[in-house]
Amino acid sequence: MEFNDVLAVVLFGGFILLLFTGFPIAWLLGGFSLIVAGMAIYVDLNMQDWLVEAFPNTWLDISWRYMSAIVRNIWSQAMANEVLVALPMFIFMGYLLDRSGIAEALMKSFARVFGPLRGGYAITVIMIGILLAASTGVVGASVVLLALLGLPVMLNNRYHPTVAVGTVTAVGTLGILIPPSIMLVLMADRLAISPGGLFMGALLPGLMLASLYVLYIVALGFFRPSAVPAPVDPEPITPRVIVQLLLAVLPPFGLIFAVLGTIFFGIATPTEAAGVGALGAGLLALANGKLSFRVLKEVSEATTRSTAFILAIVVGAVAFAHVLRGLEGDLLIRNSLLALDLGPTGTLIVILLIVFLLGFVLDWIQIVLVILPLAGALIGNPSQPMSGMWMELGFEGPEQALIWFTLLFAIVLQTSFLTPPVGFALFYVKGVAPPGVTLMHIYKGVIPFILLQGLAVVIVFFWRDLVLWLPGLAPGG
Amino acid sequence: MSNDTPTAPLGEAGAQARLPHTWLSKRIDGLLDVVGSLASWLWIAVVAAIVINVVYRYILRNNIGQLEELQWHLYATAFLIGLAYTVVHDEHVRVDVIYGSRSLRTKAWVDFLGILIFALPFALFVLYYAWPFVVASYVSGERSVNPSGLPYRFLIKGMLVLGFGLLVLAFVSRLTRTTALLFGFPKPIRAER
Amino acid sequence: DAQDRIRWRVPIAFPSALPALGDNMPWVAEQLAAATDGRIEFRVVEPGEMVPALELSEAVGQGQIQAGYNWLGYDQGRIPASPLFSAVPFGMEPWEYIAWWKHGGGQTLAEEIYGAINVMPLFCGITGPETAGWFKAPIESVEDLRGLRIRFAGLGGQVIASLGASVSLIPGGEIFQSLERGVIDGAEFALPIVDQRLGFHRVAPYNLFPGWHQPFTAFHFIVNLDTWNALSSADQALIRLACQAGVMNNLADSEGLQGEVIAGFPDIGVTAGVLPEEVLRELQAATEIVLAEQAAADADFARVFESQREFSAMYRYWKELGYLPRDF
Numbered sequence: 001m002e003f004n005d006v007l008a009v010v011l012f013g014g015f016i017l018l019l020f021t022g023f024p025i026a027w028l029l030g031g032f033s034l035i036v037a038g039m040a041i042y043v044d045l046n047m048q049d050w051l052v053e054a055f056p057n058t059w060l061d062i063s064w065r066y067m068s069a070i071v072r073n074i075w076s077q078a079m080a081n082e083v084l085v086a087l088p089m090f091i092f093m094g095y096l097l098d099r100s101g102i103a104e105a106l107m108k109s110f111a112r113v114f115g116p117l118r119g120g121y122a123i124t125v126i127m128i129g130i131l132l133a134a135s136t137g138v139v140g141a142s143v144v145l146l147a148l149l150g151l152p153v154m155l156n157n158r159y160h161p162t163v164a165v166g167t168v169t170a171v172g173t174l175g176i177l178i179p180p181s182i183m184l185v186l187m188a189d190r191l192a193i194s195p196g197g198l199f200m201g202a203l204l205p206g207l208m209l210a211s212l213y214v215l216y217i218v219a220l221g222f223f224r225p226s227a228v229p230a231p232v233d234p235e236p237i238t239p240r241v242i243v244q245l246l247l248a249v250l251p252p253f254g255l256i257f258a259v260l261g262t263i264f265f266g267i268a269t270p271t272e273a274a275g276v277g278a279l280g281a282g283l284l285a286l287a288n289g290k291l292s293f294r295v296l297k298e299v300s301e302a303t304t305r306s307t308a309f310i311l312a313i314v315v316g317a318v319a320f321a322h323v324l325r326g327l328e329g330d331l332l333i334r335n336s337l338l339a340l341d342l343g344p345t346g347t348l349i350v351i352l353l354i355v356f357l358l359g360f361v362l363d364w365i366q367i368v369l370v371i372l373p374l375a376g377a378l379i380g381n382p383s384q385p386m387s388g389m390w391m392e393l394g395f396e397g398p399e400q401a402l403i404w405f406t407l408l409f410a411i412v413l414q415t416s417f418l419t420p421p422v423g424f425a426l427f428y429v430k431g432v433a434p435p436g437v438t439l440m441h442i443y444k445g446v447i448p449f450i451l452l453q454g455l456a457v458v459i460v461f462f463w464r465d466l467v468l469w470l471p472g473l474a475p476g477g
Numbered sequence: 478m479s480n481d482t483p484t485a486p487l488g489e490a491g492a493q494a495r496l497p498h499t500w501l502s503k504r505i506d507g508l509l510d511v512v513g514s515l516a517s518w519l520w521i522a523v524v525a526a527i528v529i530n531v532v533y534r535y536i537l538r539n540n541i542g543q544l545e546e547l548q549w550h551l552y553a554t555a556f557l558i559g560l561a562y563t564v565v566h567d568e569h570v571r572v573d574v575i576y577g578s579r580s581l582r583t584k585a586w587v588d589f590l591g592i593l594i595f596a597l598p599f600a601l602f603v604l605y606y607a608w609p610f611v612v613a614s615y616v617s618g619e620r621s622v623n624p625s626g627l628p629y630r631f632l633i634k635g636m637l638v639l640g641f642g643l644l645v646l647a648f649v650s651r652l653t654r655t656t657a658l659l660f661g662f663p664k665p666i667r668a669e670r
Numbered sequence: 671d672a673q674d675r676i677r678w679r680v681p682i683a684f685p686s687a688l689p690a691l692g693d694n695m696p697w698v699a700e701q702l703a704a705a706t707d708g709r710i711e712f713r714v715v716e717p718g719e720m721v722p723a724l725e726l727s728e729a730v731g732q733g734q735i736q737a738g739y740n741w742l743g744y745d746q747g748r749i750p751a752s753p754l755f756s757a758v759p760f761g762m763e764p765w766e767y768i769a770w771w772k773h774g775g776g777q778t779l780a781e782e783i784y785g786a787i788n789v790m791p792l793f794c795g796i797t798g799p800e801t802a803g804w805f806k807a808p809i810e811s812v813e814d815l816r817g818l819r820i821r822f823a824g825l826g827g828q829v830i831a832s833l834g835a836s837v838s839l840i841p842g843g844e845i846f847q848s849l850e851r852g853v854i855d856g857a858e859f860a861l862p863i864v865d866q867r868l869g870f871h872r873v874a875p876y877n878l879f880p881g882w883h884q885p886f887t888a889f890h891f892i893v894n895l896d897t898w899n900a901l902s903s904a905d906q907a908l909i910r911l912a913c914q915a916g917v918m919n920n921l922a923d924s925e926g927l928q929g930e931v932i933a934g935f936p937d938i939g940v941t942a943g944v945l946p947e948e949v950l951r952e953l954q955a956a957t958e959i960v961l962a963e964q965a966a967a968d969a970d971f972a973r974v975f976e977s978q979r980e981f982s983a984m985y986r987y988w989k990e991l992g993y994l995p996r997d998f
């Protein structure tokens with residue numbers, strides 16, 4: 001180990017320990033990164049003799065000038081980022097739907113359809129989650145919306161809090177697997193493969209994962225009915241109920257389909273659809289007589305706070321990643337990996353394990369930037385088809401191998417949103433959940449879903465056609 | 478279990494024992510509250526910018542490039558100002574596994590040390606380097622790379638200085654509230670917000 | 671010994687996995703390491719990992735990073751003249767640009783203009799024309815451009831905007847999705863071999879030629895000026911040599927790899943279309959206006975533009991006589 005590696009380990013380990021003090025994550029990420037960088041700079045400037053003696057091969061290339069580029073990265077990653085505009089727009093839309101009473105009406109009517117079924121609300125949340133996932137690729141947007149729509153209703157119907165928050169949190173992250181997805185777009189960009197092929201490859205695994213969630217809720221209904229109770233006095237399904245249902249469902253469904261439709265038919269980008277949806281939610285609230293100056297003010301202020309705490313963590317993570325990259329923590333990972341010398345399948349499994357572990361602390365963007373190109377280079381490059389381990393893995397060509405592995409990578413990476421301590425989906429839910437919901441509820445609630453994702457990884461690992469069948473059908477595939 | 482789970486809207490932190498205020502924190506928090514509340518109206522401006530652009534494009538088949546960029550300009554302004562506003566409301570995410578069950582005094586120690594060691598240095602660091610970043614943008618007359626984009630980049634880059642400046646104020650304010658509880662200095666005003 | 675070691679991190683503007691566009695700097699770094707037995711070590715850093723791709727030049731100038739490999743047109747917002755060094759509509763052909771850089775004052779002008787932000791620009795890569803874009807329907811007249819929603823970069827974007835197209839600059843990675851979702855009707859990005867890798871052909875099957883908007887695409891290795899001045903003249907010469915080799919390597923790749931891609935178009939349902947001459951003439955007229963406007967607005971732009979014009983006027987004597995006409 002070189003001295004920079006030691007510092008990279010200190011950066012990781014120290015941060016995890018400090019998290020448990022309860023000081024806000026965003027400022028810990030930022031402040032502790034500066035301290036570790038300061039240590040590196042101090043040793044480089046004042047302890048050269050010791051450094052050369054103790055670590056003759058260490059190359060510390062980190063200076064305050066290098067650190068000052070953090071400002072530049074905050075600018076480009078958090079501010080000048082049109083994709084992120086969708087986040088406050090969906091939050092704003094969600095709060096408005098919540099205040100207008102429409103969300104609750106929607107959920108209630110749905111539960112009538114599922115009637116006496118235990119877990120009906122949770123299954124409703126999963127269904128709406130799939131619709132949302134297919135309409136937005138923006139991480140967090142659907143988590144927030146689902147939490148606002150689904151959490152109050154489930155909690156009021158005496159669902160166990162861990163099940164309720166676990167469901168909205170996990171289902172909300174489906175949006176990054178079911179296309180469109182900004183995560184898949186970034187991955188395709190890094191590997192220089194077609195996002196279209198990845199999108200098509202992701203469709204079936206995404207739906208499979210959603211089905212696993214539904215099966216889990218149904219199973220809970222059998223084995224732990226108290227966690228997902230049926231509605232207290234389910235009405236019999238009469239024509240009257242069906243008409244009521246239609247009346248309740250039409251406005252919000254119209255809204256969701258308007259949001260979906262504007263994206264599908266190319267009228268708007270996801271960001272724009274979110275903005276149009278926010279307007280639609282406002283109009284629905286107005287129609288319900290729930291829109292007032294006061295409501296608008298409160299909704300806007302709540303949007304500011306929820307957006308700010310999420311972006312604060314993005315800002316802190318930018319600093320953390322800059323220091324980690326400066327210490328070449330990524331090279332540490334790569335070199336350790338190559339030193340293991342495990343053969344193609346073993347190497348891929350270890351990479352996925354590393355992704356899972358890194359997902360506890362880093363956010364998905366950093367992991368995609370740092371680890372994915374490394375894995376891609378091992379598997380192969382469509383421009384140089386004679387090298388890489390895609391042949392040993394038994395694929396027709398490097399592109400197929402890359403699509404397959406990238407999707408495994410994506411499913412594992414989806415867990416990074418759910419794994420404590422740094423899990424963005426957890427934070428999003430915490431930010432909009434009713435006060436009685438603690439981070440501990442959320443941590444516990446996502447565990448079964450993380451296990452389901454592990455199962456999905458295993459299935460995709462062995463059943464490659466699940467990924468490769470659809471891209472293979474496409475013209476020019 | 479879930480009976481004790483109230484459903485308050487809008488994710489406001491629940492009522493809990495709070496740090497005392499000080500003469501300084503009263504003034505700073507009052508200011509940040511007003512600024513944050515005003516900045517919140519920018520979300521409605523973002524909605525308007527989006528809707529106008531979508532309508533304009535699909536009726537007149539044309540883009541207003543400036544309006545597209547204006548969206549993230551407004552978004553960035555609102556969230557940067559919101560950073561300090563969110564400190565005032567103590568809604569930045571904490572891992573509350575251990576912290577949640579501690580006494581107010583222990584929590585005050587965590588915040589006192591955390592602000593001094595991590596939060597304040599980080600905010601000052603960004604503020605210190607944001608200034609030349611903005612000046613360079615002003616001096617070069619930087620405008621959008623997009624030909625149909627907005628000029629005067631230094632204005633939006635300047636929001637970094639504004640946002641982190643307010644953040645420093647918010648941390649100082651909260652710092653005095655922790656010292657008021659821990660050391661009685663500055664004089665605590667009242668344990669209510 | 672360790673004193674003479676040069677170890678820099680070199681962020682690049684395009685992912686290294688993209689042929690011709692992103693893999694030239696890694697090649698240059700490899701050659702330098704091989705030639706010096708590892709004494710000069712450039713560690714290539716992927717775009718956005720350390721500094722944003724659009725901020726590379728300023729970051730190098732301020733010493734946040736020692737060097738980078740950039741498409742200078744990204745500096746258009748700060749340095750209006752920068753697109754002239756990187757891609758000009760109806761501009762020079764690759765070898766003509768190389769000649770202008772050496773004989774027409776290009777290098778001096780670039781060093782002067784980038785010297786002002788403390789950057790040493792070394793000409794380090796060039797490719798031939800890019801495609802004129804991928805479209806959902808063929809372009810047969812200038813009328814077809816009116817109201818077209820299109821992703822287009824740089825000065826070329828300004829030109830087709832002036833003909834009534836609605837131009838946006840969507841980042842490379844998001845072009846596919848925007849085409850697929852119908853947010854745009856067409857997109858220009860890079861060379862056929864690059865664009866095909868990004869899957870544009872699946873959603874916009876008309877690939878148009880010729881690349882009127884950038885007959886050449888030049889790339890530069892940029893070094894912090896203080897860092898550069900502190901190098902020994904031997905090391906400066908080594909790096910210059912490696913970059914000259916980079917220019918040839920890049921041109922060889924970009925010229926050598928496109929034919930096969932285009933030959934394969936019919937198999938994957940792509941129609942390679944050619945813009946009618948009448949459309950090209952109108953685009954050229956619009957280009958004249960846009961370039962004149964830019965020159966009137968910025969003194970450096972005017973200076974570089976004038977230098978390119980003068981050189982091309984002189985080069986024309988040779989070009990028209992020495993070469994066979996294109997249709998031979």
Ligand code: NA
Pocket residue numbers: 132133134135136137138174175176177178179180181
């Ligand atoms: Na999605």
Ligand code: NA
Pocket residue numbers: 359360361362415416417418419420421422423424
């Ligand atoms: Na995590």
